[in-house]
Structure formats: C-alpha cells, structure tokens
Amino acid sequence: MPDIALQRSGLSRERRDALLGLLLIAPTVLVLGAVIVYPLLSAIALSFQSVYTPTLEGHWVGLANYRELLGSGGFWAALLTTAIWTVGTLTLQILIGVAMALLLHQNIIFRSLARSLVLFPYFLSTVVAVLVWRWLFNDLYGIVNHGLMAAGIIDAPVNWLGAMPNAMLSIMVVGAWKFFPFVVIAVLARLQTIPEALYEAARIDGAGPISRFFDVTLPQLREVLTIVILLRTVWDFKEFDLIYLMTGGGPVNGTRTLPLIVYQQAFGLNQMGMAAAYAVSMMLVMLVFMLAYLQRARKAAA
Amino acid sequence: MVQVVFEKVSKAYGDTVAIPGLDLMIESGEFVSLLGPSGCGKSTTLRMLAGLEQPTSGNIRIGDRDVVNLAPAARDIAMVFQSYALYPHMTVAENICYPLKKRGVAKADRAIKLAEVAALLQLEPLLARKPGQLSGGQQQRVALGRALVREPSVFLLDEPLSNLDASLRAHMRAELIELHRRLGKTMVYVTHDQLEAMTMSSRIAVMRAGELQQFAPPDEIYNRPANVFVAGFIGTPAMALADGSLADGGGHLVVHVGPLAVALPYAAAARPAAVTVGIRPEDVLVGEGPWQAQVRLVEPTGYETIVALDAGGLALTARVPGSKALRVGETVPFDLRRERIHLFDKSDGRRWKPAGR
Ligand SMILES: Nc1ncnc2c1ncn2[C@@H]1O[C@H](COP(=O)(O)OP(=O)(O)OP(=O)(O)O)[C@@H](O)[C@H]1O
Ligand SMILES: [Mg+2]
Numbered sequence: 169m170p171d172i173a174l175q176r177s178g179l180s181r182e183r184r185d186a187l188l189g190l191l192l193i194a195p196t197v198l199v200l201g202a203v204i205v206y207p208l209l210s211a212i213a214l215s216f217q218s219v220y221t222p223t224l225e226g227h228w229v230g231l232a233n234y235r236e237l238l239g240s241g242g243f244w245a246a247l248l249t250t251a252i253w254t255v256g257t258l259t260l261q262i263l264i265g266v267a268m269a270l271l272l273h274q275n276i277i278f279r280s281l282a283r284s285l286v287l288f289p290y291f292l293s294t295v296v297a298v299l300v301w302r303w304l305f306n307d308l309y310g311i312v313n314h315g316l317m318a319a320g321i322i323d324a325p326v327n328w329l330g331a332m333p334n335a336m337l338s339i340m341v342v343g344a345w346k347f348f349p350f351v352v353i354a355v356l357a358r359l360q361t362i363p364e365a366l367y368e369a370a371r372i373d374g375a376g377p378i379s380r381f382f383d384v385t386l387p388q389l390r391e392v393l394t395i396v397i398l399l400r401t402v403w404d405f406k407e408f409d410l411i412y413l414m415t416g417g418g419p420v421n422g423t424r425t426l427p428l429i430v431y432q433q434a435f436g437l438n439q440m441g442m443a444a445a446y447a448v449s450m451m452l453v454m455l456v457f458m459l460a461y462l463q464r465a466r467k468a469a470a
Numbered sequence: 471m472v473q474v475v476f477e478k479v480s481k482a483y484g485d486t487v488a489i490p491g492l493d494l495m496i497e498s499g500e501f502v503s504l505l506g507p508s509g510c511g512k513s514t515t516l517r518m519l520a521g522l523e524q525p526t527s528g529n530i531r532i533g534d535r536d537v538v539n540l541a542p543a544a545r546d547i548a549m550v551f552q553s554y555a556l557y558p559h560m561t562v563a564e565n566i567c568y569p570l571k572k573r574g575v576a577k578a579d580r581a582i583k584l585a586e587v588a589a590l591l592q593l594e595p596l597l598a599r600k601p602g603q604l605s606g607g608q609q610q611r612v613a614l615g616r617a618l619v620r621e622p623s624v625f626l627l628d629e630p631l632s633n634l635d636a637s638l639r640a641h642m643r644a645e646l647i648e649l650h651r652r653l654g655k656t657m658v659y660v661t662h663d664q665l666e667a668m669t670m671s672s673r674i675a676v677m678r679a680g681e682l683q684q685f686a687p688p689d690e691i692y693n694r695p696a697n698v699f700v701a702g703f704i705g706t707p708a709m710a711l712a713d714g715s716l717a718d719g720g721g722h723l724v725v726h727v728g729p730l731a732v733a734l735p736y737a738a739a740a741r742p743a744a745v746t747v748g749i750r751p752e753d754v755l756v757g758e759g760p761w762q763a764q765v766r767l768v769e770p771t772g773y774e775t776i777v778a779l780d781a782g783g784l785a786l787t788a789r790v791p792g793s794k795a796l797r798v799g800e801t802v803p804f805d806l807r808r809e810r811i812h813l814f815d816k817s818d819g820r821r822w823k824p825a826g827r
Pocket of ligand 1: 483486487488506507508509510511512513514515662
C-alpha cells in the first residue's frame with residue numbers, strides 16, 4: 169500500500185513531489201551555473217582587479233578600473249561607434265530583410281530556390297564572408313570600385329576600408345548582407361500567417377497596394393519586428409569577428425566598437441581587469457535591451 | 471429591374487474547371503442564396519462577382535455596367551467574409567469607417583455614417599474595442615457594419631454564419647432577414663445550409679459541380695425540384711428516391727416502384743420509359759393504408775419521429791407526429807400522398823410531368 173509507505177516515511181505527498189522536482193531540475197541548474205553564472209561572476213570580480221593577462225596574477229583595485237574607463241574618452245567614443253554601427257547595420261538589415269521577405273512571399277518563379285539562396289549569407293562562416301568582401305572592397309583590384317568606375321559614378325578608386333566614413337559604411341553593408349536573412353525568415357514566417365481574406369477585404373474596401381501594405385501587412389508585422397529588432401540590437405551590439413576581421417577597428421579608431429576594446433585591453437595591452445570592466449559596462453548597456461525583450465516576449469506569450 | 475447578370479461565365483483553375491458556364495439573373499432587391507454541396511463553385515461564383523477572381527470567359531454585369539474589368543472597389547459591392555476578415559489592429563469604429571476613409575469621405579461625414587450603422591446594428595457600446603475583444607456574433611455584426619456603411623447596391627455574403635453556434639446562427643438569420651427587409655438591397659448569399667437558404671431567400675440557386683441546377687423561390691425548389699439532384703439535396707430527412715416505371719391503368723397513371731403499384735390521380739398519353747420516383751417523408755402516412763412496411767430505424771426528435779421503413783425492398787422515410795411507440799422490426803401499414811409523388815425522367819434526371827399538368 170503506497171499510502172501506508174508514505175505515512176511511514178514521514179513525508180507528505182506534496183513534500184515528496186517538491187523534493188523530486190528539485191532533483192529533476194538540479195542538473196540544469198548546475199550546468200547553467202557552471203557555464204553562465206560562474207563566468208559572469210568571475211568577470212565581475214576581475215573587473216575590480218588589475219590583472220596581467222599572461223600570468224593572470226593581479227591585485228584588488230576596487231573601482232579604479234571603472235573610474236579610469238568612465239574618465240577616458242575611449243569608452244565613450246567606442247560606445248558612440250558601437251551605437252552608430254548597430255543602428256546603421258540594423259536599419260539596413262530590417263529594410264533589406266522586410267523587402268526581401270515581401271518579395272519572396274509573392275508567387276515568383278523559383279521561389280523555393282530563392283528562399284534557400286537567401287539563407288546563404290547567414291550560414292556562411294564570418295571569416296570566409298569577410299575575406300570575400302575585403303576582396304570586393306579592395307581599392308586596387310576590388311570589383312566594387314571597378315563597377316562604380318565603369319558605371320561612371322566615381323572617377324577614382326575609393327579607399328573603402330582605410331578611410332572614414334567609408335570603413336564604417338562598408339562594415340554596415342557587410343553586416344547587413346550577413347544578417348538580413350534572419351529578418352527574412354522571421355518576417356516571412358509571419359507573412360504566411362496573415363489571412364488572405366484581410367487583403368481581399370481591403371481590396372473591396374478600396375485600398376490600393378500601398379494602403380494594403382501599411383494598413384494590413386505592417387500592423388501584423390509589428391510584433392515580430394519588435395522582437396527581431398531587440399534581438400538583433402543585442403547581437404549587433406556585441407558583434408566582434410566581423411568588424412575585427414574587416415577593419416580591425418581602424419582606420420585609427422574609426423570602427424573600434426566596445427567588443428574590440430575588450431579584446432584590445434585583454435590581449436593587446438594585457439590588462440585583463442580593465443577588459444573585464446569594459447565587458448561588464450557593455451553588459452549593463454545590453455541589459456536594457458534584454459529586459460525590454462523579455463518584457464515583449466512575455467507580453468507576446470500572454 | 472435586373473441588378474446582377476452572369477452571362478456564360480466560366481472559370482477554370484489550370485486544368486480544373488470550377489464553373490463550366492453559368493447564366494444567372496438576379497433582380498434588384500432580391501435575396502438570392504447560392505446553395506450546393508462543398509466544392510460546387512458557390513464561393514467561386516461570388517468571388518467572381520466581387521472581382522476577387524477573374525472569370526475565364528463570359529460576362530458579368532452589375533446594374534448597367536460590365537464589371538469584369540473593374541477592380542473590386544469600383545464595383546459598387548460590399549462583401550462579408552466567413553472569417554469576418556476584420557482588421558485586427560483597428561477598433562470597431564476604425565474597421566467600419568475604413569472603406570469610407572479609403573474613398574476619401576470627410577471625417578465629419580464618416581462619423582455620421584458610423585453613428586447610423588452602429589445604431590442599426592447595436593454596436594454603440596463596442597466601438598472602441600478591437601475585434602479580438604468581441605464574441606463571434608459581435609464580430610459578425612461589425613463585418614456587416616463595414617459592408618453597410620458604404621451603401622453598396624449589392625451585398626455579397628460568403629457563409630457569414632457558419633462560424634457561429636446554432637442558437638446564435640438562428641438569431642443572426644432573423645437579423646439578416648430583418649436587415650434585408652429594411653434596406654431593400656440586393657443580397658447574394660452563399661451557404662451550404664439549406665435551412666438558411668430556405669428561410670432567408672427570395673430565390674435559391676442550387677448548384678452542383680459548377681452548374682446551375684435550379685433557380686427558383688424556396689417553396690418551388692421544395693415542392694417542384696427540377697431534377698433528381700435538387701430533389702435529393704433539398705429536404706431533411708431526404709426524399710426517398712427509387713427507380714420505377716410508369717404504366718397506363720386505364721384512365722390514370724400507375725407507378726410501379728419496388729413492390730408497390732401506385733395509381734396516380736391523373737393520366738398521361740406520352741410517358742418516359744423509365745423514371746426515378748421521389749417520395750418525401752411527410753408524404754408517407756404510417757398507421758393505415760393498403761401497403762405494409764417493416765420498421766428499420768426509429769429516430770424520435772421530440773416534435774416528430776423519423777422512421778426508416780422497408781416496404782419489400784423499397785426504402786422509405788416517414789415523419790410520424792409525436793413520439794409514437796414504434797418498434798424496430800415491427801410491420802406497419804402505410805399509405806402515400808399520391809398526388810405529391812415526384813417523377814423524374816430516368817434518361818436525363820429531369821422532372822417529368824404529364825402534358826397539361
Ligand atoms: N484557387 C484555386 N485553385 C484551384 N482550384 C480551386 C481554387 N479555388 C477553388 N477551386 C476549386 O473550384 C471548385 C469550386 O470551389 P469553391 O470554393 O467555389 O466551392 P464552394 O462551393 O464554395 O465550396 P465550400 O462549400 O466548400 O466553400 C472546387 O472544386 C475547388 O477545388
Ligand atoms: Mg465556399
């Protein structure tokens with residue numbers, strides 16, 4: 169008799185269920201603790217120390233790292249650069265992504281082929297993509313300059329990666345090329361759930377193609393675009409490899425975003441503590457977007 | 471005055487022919503139902519009238535205009551969809567005013583129209599809500615409102631009640647009848663529910679596989695179905711249909727169907743070789759009569775009892791008033807209302823009637 173056994177064990181059924189529950193989530197909690205909470209806490213701890221990267225030896229300096237960071241122009245300049253990069257590339261991603269999704273949603277020929285092709289940049293390794301784009305942008309033998317000159321838009325080769333603001337524009341374009349497929353996928357999925365009858369009703373009500381986009385399509389895309397923008401903001405904000413490989417932060421510090429400073433501090437200047445302070449500050453900025461995202465996601469789920 | 475005309479209208483989707491060739495004339499102010507089984511082309515017909523679908527060939531006229539090449543918005547029609555198709559992010563008021571806004575009606579005039587429609591459909595308390603916050607019946611009324619507000623000359627409704635529960639459907643049916651009576655506008659109503667078609671229509675167009683079977687007022691469709699299909703499709707429980715033959719019984723016609731020889735109260739000189747005999751359940755009188763049948767199935771519905779009978783191999787259905795105590799297997803006598811027996815020529819399925827009747 170299970171009931172008798174229960175009573176004998178001295179535990180109520182509820183207590184036993186609660187214990188079992190704890191046991192079941194324990195592995196997840198442990199793994200999350202090991203790969204997220206522990207590194208996070210040690211990064212925060214590092215940011216209060218002065219640490220020499222090669223030996224990882226250091227001493228406690230309290231808030232000195234933060235004081236230096238906030239006092240230096242470098243942090244604020246990089247924050248601005250990061251913001252410009254994020255806003256610029258994200259805007260391009262959204263515009264290209266939505267336009268492409270609308271195009272793919274139409275009944276064009278080779279639609280399924282086009283749908284797979286569109287994903288190509290997203291799946292391409294960043295290193296490969298950057299190598300190709302650096303070739304395209306090369307000022308001496310790149311096809312971009314060649315094409316623009318042949319079309320008569322420019323008279324002399326443009327230095328795309330070695331001068332500002334060209335370098336910033338270039339990485340924005342490459343970022344847009346690399347990441348717009350994410351927008352396409354999310355938007356296309358949503359487009360397919362918009363009932364056809366809404367468009368038919370709008371046609372009968374006298375709405376032309378432009379009205380139908382703004383009155384039917386766009387309102388239905390609002391939720392998904394908000395989520396996409398929040399997610400991509402965080403991801404673009406912390407983008408490292410694409411920028412590092414394209415320009416290395418240059419010319420001078422023209423495209424040096426916060427993730428690049430973190431890397432520079434940690435492995436260029438061997439100041440792990442300072443790097444951690446930059447990383448933690450960056451995290452605080454991103455936290456704002458994360459919280460907005462979580463709130464949105466919760467609202468969407470409700 | 472003729473309001474809507476279909477002239478040899480056909481529609482093919484690739485290789486599938488949905489409508490082979492339709493001729494239909496709808497009078498001004500009529501309430502016409504397009505009725506037929508699923509896939510018979512009712513929606514296609516309505517959508518061609520709305521301009522959402524282009525006919526493969528043929529002509530459609532609304533009023534005195536050819537509309538085939540006109541955009542939906544230019545056709546002077548409004549449509550109510552089965553799914554209502556309300557704009558989810560707009561309030562009820564915005565939904566109703568949308569067609570006016572798109573036609574450039576001034577804001578003040580829109581407000582006046584909105585007030586009129588809201589009063590007519592009792593939508594006043596709901597104007598600030600979004601469609602998601604409304605019940606199915608309320609959404610239905612908003613969809614009607616959006617159609618009404620433009621005062622089109624033809625209303626198109628594609629199964630507007632099919633998403634509602636039974637009692638609400640009965641209620642909305644009554645509201646639609648009342649609305650039609652008050653507005654006097656032409657309405658074309660698609661349904662596969664014969665009760666809706668029978669109760670609301672001035673005329674019913676019965677369709678099958680894209681072809682018009684009969685276009686007539688409800689009582690005529692019921693009492694004088696034009697062919698075997700209409701006879702079997704209209705009426706619940708369905709009319710019993712069986713092969714039979716006609717013979718001359720000396721001054722009157724005799725129908726041989728199953729083991730029965732039924733003398734009809736009329737004569738005919740010329741008659742088809744073979745016929746399909748149709749007998750409605752209410753024309754089978756159980757209790758007394760010259761013939762015997764075995765009870766196969768008893769379905770009491772409260773007000774009446776539906777009884778399936780087997781008269782020597784001939785399957786009949788009867789409606790018996792009340793919840794009569796009939797037992798399955800029991801043998802009962804029955805009679806037929808002979809003057810109401812339907813005859814169809816077996817060679818083409820058309821209703822047959824002797825000359826002079
Ligand atoms: N877009 C389409 N492509 C191909 N065939 C279609 C299309 N729309 C309708 N059909 C076909 O045309 C025929 C008529 O369809 P329609 O939608 O008019 O039927 P319906 O009478 O409205 O049926 P239901 O009662 O199920 O709504 C059907 O055989 C259907 O399969
Ligand atoms: Mg239909």
